[in-house]
Amino acid sequence: MFAMMEDSRLEALHFAQDPATGLKAVIAIHNTRFGPALGGCRYLAYPDEQSAIRDAIGLAQSMSYKAALAGLEQGGGKAVIVRPAHVANRGALFEAFGRMIESLGGRYITAVDSGTSSADMDCIAQHTRHVTSTTREGDPSPHTAMGVFAGIRATALARLGSDDLNGLRVAIQGLGHVGYALAEQLHAVGAELWVSDLDGGRVQLAVEQLGAHPVSRDALLATPCDILAPCGLGGILNAETVPGLRCAAVAGAANTQLADADVGDSLQARGILYAPDYVINAGGLIYVALRHRGESLTTITAHLSKISQRLAEIYAHAQADRRSPARVADSLAERLLYGS
Incomplete structure:
Protein backbone atom coordinates (compact mmCIF):
# COMPACT_ATOMS: atom_id res chain seq x y z
CA MET A 1 0.00 0.00 0.00
CA PHE A 2 2.81 2.42 0.86
CA ALA A 3 4.45 1.57 -2.47
CA MET A 4 1.27 2.67 -4.27
CA MET A 5 1.27 5.89 -2.27
CA GLU A 6 4.90 6.59 -3.08
CA ASP A 7 4.44 5.89 -6.78
CA SER A 8 1.66 8.48 -7.03
CA ARG A 9 3.14 10.89 -4.42
CA LEU A 10 -0.02 10.54 -2.35
CA GLU A 11 -0.06 12.56 0.87
CA ALA A 12 -2.58 10.52 2.86
CA LEU A 13 -4.96 7.59 2.67
CA HIS A 14 -7.91 7.36 5.08
CA PHE A 15 -10.22 4.44 5.79
CA ALA A 16 -13.48 4.26 7.72
CA GLN A 17 -16.22 1.74 8.31
CA ASP A 18 -19.53 1.88 10.08
CA PRO A 19 -21.11 -1.57 10.56
CA ALA A 20 -24.44 -0.01 11.55
CA THR A 21 -24.92 1.53 8.09
CA GLY A 22 -22.67 -0.71 5.97
CA LEU A 23 -20.22 2.13 5.22
CA LYS A 24 -16.79 1.10 3.94
CA ALA A 25 -15.01 4.16 2.60
CA VAL A 26 -11.60 5.22 1.33
CA ILE A 27 -10.46 8.83 1.00
CA ALA A 28 -7.24 9.50 -0.90
CA ILE A 29 -5.64 12.93 -0.51
CA HIS A 30 -3.03 13.40 -3.21
CA ASN A 31 -1.73 16.97 -2.97
CA THR A 32 -2.74 20.04 -0.97
CA ARG A 33 -0.12 22.53 -2.15
CA PHE A 34 -2.69 24.96 -3.56
CA GLY A 35 -5.55 24.29 -1.15
CA PRO A 36 -7.76 21.61 0.40
CA ALA A 37 -8.16 18.44 -1.63
CA LEU A 38 -11.40 18.41 -3.62
CA GLY A 39 -12.79 15.42 -5.48
CA GLY A 40 -15.93 13.43 -6.00
CA CYS A 41 -17.26 10.48 -4.04
CA ARG A 42 -17.81 7.27 -5.98
CA TYR A 43 -20.41 4.76 -4.77
CA LEU A 44 -19.73 1.60 -6.73
CA ALA A 45 -19.41 -2.14 -6.31
CA TYR A 46 -15.79 -3.30 -6.52
CA PRO A 47 -14.49 -6.85 -7.03
CA ASP A 48 -12.16 -6.45 -4.03
CA GLU A 49 -10.84 -3.87 -1.60
CA GLN A 50 -7.57 -3.38 -3.48
CA SER A 51 -9.49 -2.33 -6.59
CA ALA A 52 -11.31 0.32 -4.58
CA ILE A 53 -8.05 1.62 -3.10
CA ARG A 54 -6.33 1.76 -6.50
CA ASP A 55 -9.30 3.62 -7.96
CA ALA A 56 -9.22 6.21 -5.18
CA ILE A 57 -5.46 6.76 -5.47
CA GLY A 58 -5.39 7.02 -9.25
CA LEU A 59 -8.34 9.39 -9.40
CA ALA A 60 -6.97 11.56 -6.57
CA GLN A 61 -3.76 12.05 -8.54
CA SER A 62 -5.76 13.03 -11.62
CA MET A 63 -7.72 15.53 -9.54
CA SER A 64 -4.49 17.21 -8.38
CA TYR A 65 -3.30 17.52 -11.96
CA LYS A 66 -6.74 18.72 -13.06
CA ALA A 67 -6.96 21.42 -10.39
CA ALA A 68 -3.40 22.62 -11.03
CA LEU A 69 -3.84 22.94 -14.79
CA ALA A 70 -7.26 24.57 -14.34
CA GLY A 71 -5.68 27.26 -12.17
CA LEU A 72 -7.76 26.48 -9.07
CA GLU A 73 -6.79 27.03 -5.46
CA GLN A 74 -7.54 23.40 -4.64
CA GLY A 75 -5.68 20.18 -4.13
CA GLY A 76 -6.66 16.78 -5.43
CA GLY A 77 -8.51 14.03 -3.62
CA LYS A 78 -11.03 11.27 -4.20
CA ALA A 79 -13.40 9.20 -2.12
CA VAL A 80 -14.67 5.72 -2.81
CA ILE A 81 -17.52 4.08 -0.94
CA VAL A 82 -17.76 0.37 -1.60
CA ARG A 83 -21.42 -0.19 -2.41
CA PRO A 84 -22.81 -3.05 -0.31
CA ALA A 85 -25.03 -5.71 -1.85
CA HIS A 86 -27.89 -4.52 0.36
CA VAL A 87 -28.21 -1.24 2.23
CA ALA A 88 -31.03 -0.67 4.70
CA ASN A 89 -30.80 3.12 4.77
CA ARG A 90 -28.82 4.94 2.07
CA GLY A 91 -29.26 8.28 3.79
CA ALA A 92 -27.78 6.99 7.04
CA LEU A 93 -24.80 5.56 5.15
CA PHE A 94 -23.99 8.92 3.58
CA GLU A 95 -24.51 10.69 6.89
CA ALA A 96 -21.88 8.35 8.37
CA PHE A 97 -19.60 9.28 5.49
CA GLY A 98 -20.21 12.95 6.30
CA ARG A 99 -18.95 12.35 9.83
CA MET A 100 -15.80 10.77 8.35
CA ILE A 101 -15.17 13.85 6.21
CA GLU A 102 -15.71 16.16 9.18
CA SER A 103 -13.08 14.23 11.16
CA LEU A 104 -10.45 15.26 8.58
CA GLY A 105 -10.77 18.90 9.61
CA GLY A 106 -11.26 20.41 6.16
CA ARG A 107 -8.39 18.70 4.32
CA TYR A 108 -10.87 17.06 1.93
CA ILE A 109 -14.02 18.41 0.26
CA THR A 110 -16.33 15.92 -1.45
CA ALA A 111 -18.72 16.19 -4.40
CA VAL A 112 -20.89 14.03 -6.66
CA ASP A 113 -19.32 11.33 -8.81
CA SER A 114 -20.25 7.97 -10.33
CA GLY A 115 -23.06 6.43 -8.33
CA THR A 116 -23.79 9.45 -6.15
CA SER A 117 -26.23 12.34 -6.42
CA SER A 118 -26.95 15.79 -5.02
CA ALA A 119 -29.40 14.13 -2.61
CA ASP A 120 -26.50 12.06 -1.22
CA MET A 121 -24.47 15.26 -0.81
CA ASP A 122 -27.39 16.74 1.14
CA CYS A 123 -27.11 13.85 3.61
CA ILE A 124 -23.36 14.41 3.93
CA ALA A 125 -23.97 18.13 4.48
CA GLN A 126 -25.92 17.39 7.66
CA HIS A 127 -22.61 16.57 9.35
CA THR A 128 -19.97 18.65 7.53
CA ARG A 129 -19.64 21.86 5.52
CA HIS A 130 -16.83 20.29 3.48
CA VAL A 131 -19.14 19.18 0.69
CA THR A 132 -20.34 20.70 -2.56
CA SER A 133 -22.75 19.91 -5.44
CA THR A 134 -25.61 19.65 -2.98
CA THR A 135 -29.17 20.22 -4.18
CA ARG A 136 -28.77 23.94 -3.42
CA GLU A 137 -25.50 24.25 -5.33
CA GLY A 138 -26.59 22.15 -8.29
CA ASP A 139 -25.32 19.36 -10.52
CA PRO A 140 -21.88 20.08 -12.07
Whole structure:
Protein backbone atom coordinates (compact mmCIF):
# COMPACT_ATOMS: atom_id res chain seq x y z
CA MET A 1 0.00 0.00 0.00
CA PHE A 2 2.81 2.42 0.86
CA ALA A 3 4.45 1.57 -2.47
CA MET A 4 1.27 2.67 -4.27
CA MET A 5 1.27 5.89 -2.27
CA GLU A 6 4.90 6.59 -3.08
CA ASP A 7 4.44 5.89 -6.78
CA SER A 8 1.66 8.48 -7.03
CA ARG A 9 3.14 10.89 -4.42
CA LEU A 10 -0.02 10.54 -2.35
CA GLU A 11 -0.06 12.56 0.87
CA ALA A 12 -2.58 10.52 2.86
CA LEU A 13 -4.96 7.59 2.67
CA HIS A 14 -7.91 7.36 5.08
CA PHE A 15 -10.22 4.44 5.79
CA ALA A 16 -13.48 4.26 7.72
CA GLN A 17 -16.22 1.74 8.31
CA ASP A 18 -19.53 1.88 10.08
CA PRO A 19 -21.11 -1.57 10.56
CA ALA A 20 -24.44 -0.01 11.55
CA THR A 21 -24.92 1.53 8.09
CA GLY A 22 -22.67 -0.71 5.97
CA LEU A 23 -20.22 2.13 5.22
CA LYS A 24 -16.79 1.10 3.94
CA ALA A 25 -15.01 4.16 2.60
CA VAL A 26 -11.60 5.22 1.33
CA ILE A 27 -10.46 8.83 1.00
CA ALA A 28 -7.24 9.50 -0.90
CA ILE A 29 -5.64 12.93 -0.51
CA HIS A 30 -3.03 13.40 -3.21
CA ASN A 31 -1.73 16.97 -2.97
CA THR A 32 -2.74 20.04 -0.97
CA ARG A 33 -0.12 22.53 -2.15
CA PHE A 34 -2.69 24.96 -3.56
CA GLY A 35 -5.55 24.29 -1.15
CA PRO A 36 -7.76 21.61 0.40
CA ALA A 37 -8.16 18.44 -1.63
CA LEU A 38 -11.40 18.41 -3.62
CA GLY A 39 -12.79 15.42 -5.48
CA GLY A 40 -15.93 13.43 -6.00
CA CYS A 41 -17.26 10.48 -4.04
CA ARG A 42 -17.81 7.27 -5.98
CA TYR A 43 -20.41 4.76 -4.77
CA LEU A 44 -19.73 1.60 -6.73
CA ALA A 45 -19.41 -2.14 -6.31
CA TYR A 46 -15.79 -3.30 -6.52
CA PRO A 47 -14.49 -6.85 -7.03
CA ASP A 48 -12.16 -6.45 -4.03
CA GLU A 49 -10.84 -3.87 -1.60
CA GLN A 50 -7.57 -3.38 -3.48
CA SER A 51 -9.49 -2.33 -6.59
CA ALA A 52 -11.31 0.32 -4.58
CA ILE A 53 -8.05 1.62 -3.10
CA ARG A 54 -6.33 1.76 -6.50
CA ASP A 55 -9.30 3.62 -7.96
CA ALA A 56 -9.22 6.21 -5.18
CA ILE A 57 -5.46 6.76 -5.47
CA GLY A 58 -5.39 7.02 -9.25
CA LEU A 59 -8.34 9.39 -9.40
CA ALA A 60 -6.97 11.56 -6.57
CA GLN A 61 -3.76 12.05 -8.54
CA SER A 62 -5.76 13.03 -11.62
CA MET A 63 -7.72 15.53 -9.54
CA SER A 64 -4.49 17.21 -8.38
CA TYR A 65 -3.30 17.52 -11.96
CA LYS A 66 -6.74 18.72 -13.06
CA ALA A 67 -6.96 21.42 -10.39
CA ALA A 68 -3.40 22.62 -11.03
CA LEU A 69 -3.84 22.94 -14.79
CA ALA A 70 -7.26 24.57 -14.34
CA GLY A 71 -5.68 27.26 -12.17
CA LEU A 72 -7.76 26.48 -9.07
CA GLU A 73 -6.79 27.03 -5.46
CA GLN A 74 -7.54 23.40 -4.64
CA GLY A 75 -5.68 20.18 -4.13
CA GLY A 76 -6.66 16.78 -5.43
CA GLY A 77 -8.51 14.03 -3.62
CA LYS A 78 -11.03 11.27 -4.20
CA ALA A 79 -13.40 9.20 -2.12
CA VAL A 80 -14.67 5.72 -2.81
CA ILE A 81 -17.52 4.08 -0.94
CA VAL A 82 -17.76 0.37 -1.60
CA ARG A 83 -21.42 -0.19 -2.41
CA PRO A 84 -22.81 -3.05 -0.31
CA ALA A 85 -25.03 -5.71 -1.85
CA HIS A 86 -27.89 -4.52 0.36
CA VAL A 87 -28.21 -1.24 2.23
CA ALA A 88 -31.03 -0.67 4.70
CA ASN A 89 -30.80 3.12 4.77
CA ARG A 90 -28.82 4.94 2.07
CA GLY A 91 -29.26 8.28 3.79
CA ALA A 92 -27.78 6.99 7.04
CA LEU A 93 -24.80 5.56 5.15
CA PHE A 94 -23.99 8.92 3.58
CA GLU A 95 -24.51 10.69 6.89
CA ALA A 96 -21.88 8.35 8.37
CA PHE A 97 -19.60 9.28 5.49
CA GLY A 98 -20.21 12.95 6.30
CA ARG A 99 -18.95 12.35 9.83
CA MET A 100 -15.80 10.77 8.35
CA ILE A 101 -15.17 13.85 6.21
CA GLU A 102 -15.71 16.16 9.18
CA SER A 103 -13.08 14.23 11.16
CA LEU A 104 -10.45 15.26 8.58
CA GLY A 105 -10.77 18.90 9.61
CA GLY A 106 -11.26 20.41 6.16
CA ARG A 107 -8.39 18.70 4.32
CA TYR A 108 -10.87 17.06 1.93
CA ILE A 109 -14.02 18.41 0.26
CA THR A 110 -16.33 15.92 -1.45
CA ALA A 111 -18.72 16.19 -4.40
CA VAL A 112 -20.89 14.03 -6.66
CA ASP A 113 -19.32 11.33 -8.81
CA SER A 114 -20.25 7.97 -10.33
CA GLY A 115 -23.06 6.43 -8.33
CA THR A 116 -23.79 9.45 -6.15
CA SER A 117 -26.23 12.34 -6.42
CA SER A 118 -26.95 15.79 -5.02
CA ALA A 119 -29.40 14.13 -2.61
CA ASP A 120 -26.50 12.06 -1.22
CA MET A 121 -24.47 15.26 -0.81
CA ASP A 122 -27.39 16.74 1.14
CA CYS A 123 -27.11 13.85 3.61
CA ILE A 124 -23.36 14.41 3.93
CA ALA A 125 -23.97 18.13 4.48
CA GLN A 126 -25.92 17.39 7.66
CA HIS A 127 -22.61 16.57 9.35
CA THR A 128 -19.97 18.65 7.53
CA ARG A 129 -19.64 21.86 5.52
CA HIS A 130 -16.83 20.29 3.48
CA VAL A 131 -19.14 19.18 0.69
CA THR A 132 -20.34 20.70 -2.56
CA SER A 133 -22.75 19.91 -5.44
CA THR A 134 -25.61 19.65 -2.98
CA THR A 135 -29.17 20.22 -4.18
CA ARG A 136 -28.77 23.94 -3.42
CA GLU A 137 -25.50 24.25 -5.33
CA GLY A 138 -26.59 22.15 -8.29
CA ASP A 139 -25.32 19.36 -10.52
CA PRO A 140 -21.88 20.08 -12.07
CA SER A 141 -22.53 17.82 -15.09
CA PRO A 142 -23.72 20.60 -17.45
CA HIS A 143 -20.51 22.52 -16.80
CA THR A 144 -18.40 19.43 -17.42
CA ALA A 145 -20.18 19.06 -20.76
CA MET A 146 -19.65 22.75 -21.56
CA GLY A 147 -15.93 22.37 -20.96
CA VAL A 148 -15.69 19.22 -23.07
CA PHE A 149 -17.60 20.91 -25.89
CA ALA A 150 -15.12 23.81 -25.83
CA GLY A 151 -12.29 21.29 -25.70
CA ILE A 152 -13.61 19.49 -28.77
CA ARG A 153 -13.57 22.79 -30.63
CA ALA A 154 -9.93 23.33 -29.64
CA THR A 155 -9.07 19.76 -30.60
CA ALA A 156 -10.80 20.02 -33.97
CA LEU A 157 -8.89 23.22 -34.68
CA ALA A 158 -5.55 21.63 -33.77
CA ARG A 159 -6.10 18.36 -35.62
CA LEU A 160 -8.48 19.24 -38.48
CA GLY A 161 -7.69 22.91 -39.02
CA SER A 162 -11.11 24.32 -38.10
CA ASP A 163 -13.24 24.66 -35.00
CA ASP A 164 -16.45 24.65 -37.06
CA LEU A 165 -18.23 21.52 -35.81
CA ASN A 166 -20.99 21.54 -38.45
CA GLY A 167 -20.84 18.14 -40.15
CA LEU A 168 -18.16 16.85 -37.76
CA ARG A 169 -18.53 13.13 -37.10
CA VAL A 170 -18.44 12.44 -33.35
CA ALA A 171 -18.73 9.01 -31.70
CA ILE A 172 -19.86 9.28 -28.08
CA GLN A 173 -19.34 6.34 -25.73
CA GLY A 174 -21.62 6.82 -22.73
CA LEU A 175 -24.80 8.90 -22.52
CA GLY A 176 -24.98 9.70 -18.84
CA HIS A 177 -25.56 13.22 -17.52
CA VAL A 178 -22.39 14.57 -19.14
CA GLY A 179 -22.43 12.47 -22.31
CA TYR A 180 -26.02 13.32 -23.18
CA ALA A 181 -25.56 17.03 -22.46
CA LEU A 182 -22.49 16.99 -24.70
CA ALA A 183 -24.48 15.23 -27.44
CA GLU A 184 -27.14 17.95 -27.23
CA GLN A 185 -24.57 20.71 -27.63
CA LEU A 186 -22.90 18.97 -30.57
CA HIS A 187 -26.25 18.35 -32.26
CA ALA A 188 -27.14 22.04 -31.88
CA VAL A 189 -24.15 23.07 -34.01
CA GLY A 190 -24.73 20.44 -36.69
CA ALA A 191 -22.37 17.63 -35.70
CA GLU A 192 -23.27 14.08 -36.76
CA LEU A 193 -23.48 11.68 -33.84
CA TRP A 194 -22.83 7.99 -33.36
CA VAL A 195 -23.68 6.83 -29.83
CA SER A 196 -23.56 3.85 -27.51
CA ASP A 197 -24.57 3.25 -23.91
CA LEU A 198 -25.34 0.28 -21.68
CA ASP A 199 -28.80 1.80 -21.22
CA GLY A 200 -30.67 1.19 -24.45
CA GLY A 201 -33.27 3.77 -23.46
CA ARG A 202 -30.66 6.54 -23.47
CA VAL A 203 -29.51 5.48 -26.93
CA GLN A 204 -33.08 5.47 -28.24
CA LEU A 205 -33.64 8.93 -26.79
CA ALA A 206 -30.57 10.24 -28.63
CA VAL A 207 -31.82 8.66 -31.84
CA GLU A 208 -35.25 10.27 -31.51
CA GLN A 209 -34.21 13.69 -30.19
CA LEU A 210 -30.79 14.21 -31.78
CA GLY A 211 -30.88 12.10 -34.93
CA ALA A 212 -27.99 10.02 -33.61
CA HIS A 213 -26.87 6.73 -35.13
CA PRO A 214 -26.96 3.84 -32.64
CA VAL A 215 -23.86 1.68 -32.41
CA SER A 216 -23.13 -1.29 -30.17
CA ARG A 217 -20.71 -0.67 -27.33
CA ASP A 218 -18.10 -3.03 -28.80
CA ALA A 219 -18.32 -1.52 -32.28
CA LEU A 220 -18.20 2.15 -31.29
CA LEU A 221 -14.43 2.35 -30.88
CA ALA A 222 -13.93 1.11 -34.44
CA THR A 223 -16.52 3.50 -35.89
CA PRO A 224 -14.99 5.83 -38.52
CA CYS A 225 -15.25 9.38 -37.12
CA ASP A 226 -13.44 12.66 -36.67
CA ILE A 227 -13.67 12.73 -32.87
CA LEU A 228 -14.08 9.83 -30.46
CA ALA A 229 -15.58 11.09 -27.18
CA PRO A 230 -15.31 8.57 -24.30
CA CYS A 231 -17.85 9.69 -21.69
CA GLY A 232 -18.26 6.54 -19.56
CA LEU A 233 -15.94 4.91 -17.03
CA GLY A 234 -12.17 4.90 -17.55
CA GLY A 235 -9.61 2.54 -19.04
CA ILE A 236 -11.27 2.43 -22.45
CA LEU A 237 -8.02 3.17 -24.31
CA ASN A 238 -5.52 0.34 -24.00
CA ALA A 239 -3.15 -1.86 -26.00
CA GLU A 240 -6.08 -3.90 -27.32
CA THR A 241 -8.41 -1.07 -28.35
CA VAL A 242 -6.06 1.58 -29.75
CA PRO A 243 -5.03 -0.40 -32.89
CA GLY A 244 -8.70 -0.57 -33.92
CA LEU A 245 -9.48 3.14 -33.57
CA ARG A 246 -10.59 4.92 -36.75
CA CYS A 247 -10.69 8.51 -35.55
CA ALA A 248 -8.56 11.62 -35.98
CA ALA A 249 -8.73 12.61 -32.31
CA VAL A 250 -9.95 11.49 -28.90
CA ALA A 251 -11.65 14.14 -26.76
CA GLY A 252 -14.16 13.08 -24.12
CA ALA A 253 -15.36 13.46 -20.56
CA ALA A 254 -14.35 10.12 -19.00
CA ASN A 255 -11.70 10.06 -16.28
CA THR A 256 -8.53 7.94 -16.62
CA GLN A 257 -9.18 7.10 -20.27
CA LEU A 258 -5.64 5.76 -20.81
CA ALA A 259 -4.86 2.38 -19.28
CA ASP A 260 -1.27 3.64 -18.86
CA ALA A 261 1.01 6.38 -20.14
CA ASP A 262 2.35 4.21 -22.98
CA VAL A 263 -1.11 4.21 -24.55
CA GLY A 264 -0.79 7.96 -25.07
CA ASP A 265 2.43 7.30 -26.97
CA SER A 266 0.64 4.73 -29.12
CA LEU A 267 -2.04 7.28 -30.02
CA GLN A 268 0.67 9.78 -30.89
CA ALA A 269 2.41 7.22 -33.12
CA ARG A 270 -0.84 6.62 -34.98
CA GLY A 271 -1.43 10.33 -35.55
CA ILE A 272 -4.46 10.41 -33.25
CA LEU A 273 -4.57 13.63 -31.21
CA TYR A 274 -5.47 12.96 -27.58
CA ALA A 275 -7.07 15.57 -25.32
CA PRO A 276 -5.77 14.71 -21.81
CA ASP A 277 -8.90 13.74 -19.90
CA TYR A 278 -8.18 15.69 -16.73
CA VAL A 279 -7.73 18.85 -18.79
CA ILE A 280 -10.76 18.64 -21.06
CA ASN A 281 -13.18 17.44 -18.36
CA ALA A 282 -12.21 20.06 -15.76
CA GLY A 283 -15.49 22.00 -16.13
CA GLY A 284 -17.21 20.08 -13.35
CA LEU A 285 -14.34 20.66 -10.94
CA ILE A 286 -14.22 24.34 -11.86
CA TYR A 287 -17.94 24.61 -11.14
CA VAL A 288 -17.93 22.83 -7.76
CA ALA A 289 -14.74 24.53 -6.56
CA LEU A 290 -15.83 28.07 -7.41
CA ARG A 291 -19.44 27.48 -6.37
CA HIS A 292 -18.20 26.23 -2.99
CA ARG A 293 -16.28 29.49 -2.64
CA GLY A 294 -19.41 31.50 -3.43
CA GLU A 295 -18.40 32.71 -6.90
CA SER A 296 -21.03 33.79 -9.42
CA LEU A 297 -22.06 31.78 -12.48
CA THR A 298 -20.58 34.56 -14.63
CA THR A 299 -17.18 34.05 -13.00
CA ILE A 300 -17.48 30.27 -13.33
CA THR A 301 -18.38 30.47 -17.03
CA ALA A 302 -15.45 32.82 -17.69
CA HIS A 303 -13.09 30.37 -15.95
CA LEU A 304 -14.27 27.56 -18.24
CA SER A 305 -12.55 29.31 -21.16
CA LYS A 306 -9.22 28.31 -19.63
CA ILE A 307 -9.88 24.72 -20.70
CA SER A 308 -9.55 25.40 -24.42
CA GLN A 309 -6.62 27.75 -23.78
CA ARG A 310 -4.77 25.10 -21.80
CA LEU A 311 -5.44 22.45 -24.45
CA ALA A 312 -4.08 24.73 -27.17
CA GLU A 313 -0.94 25.24 -25.07
CA ILE A 314 -0.54 21.49 -24.56
CA TYR A 315 -1.03 20.72 -28.25
CA ALA A 316 1.57 23.34 -29.22
CA HIS A 317 4.12 21.87 -26.78
CA ALA A 318 3.34 18.35 -27.97
CA GLN A 319 3.92 19.29 -31.59
CA ALA A 320 7.12 21.19 -30.84
CA ASP A 321 8.55 18.45 -28.60
CA ARG A 322 7.15 15.53 -30.62
CA ARG A 323 5.63 14.08 -27.47
CA SER A 324 2.14 12.92 -26.71
CA PRO A 325 -0.22 15.51 -25.21
CA ALA A 326 -0.65 13.14 -22.26
CA ARG A 327 3.07 13.33 -21.44
CA VAL A 328 3.10 17.10 -21.91
CA ALA A 329 0.09 17.60 -19.61
CA ASP A 330 1.65 15.44 -16.89
CA SER A 331 4.90 17.41 -17.12
CA LEU A 332 3.13 20.76 -16.88
CA ALA A 333 1.05 19.62 -13.90
CA GLU A 334 4.06 18.18 -12.07
CA ARG A 335 6.01 21.38 -12.62
CA LEU A 336 3.19 23.31 -10.96
CA LEU A 337 2.76 20.85 -8.11
CA TYR A 338 6.38 19.98 -7.37
CA GLY A 339 8.43 22.61 -9.17
CA SER A 340 10.10 19.95 -11.31
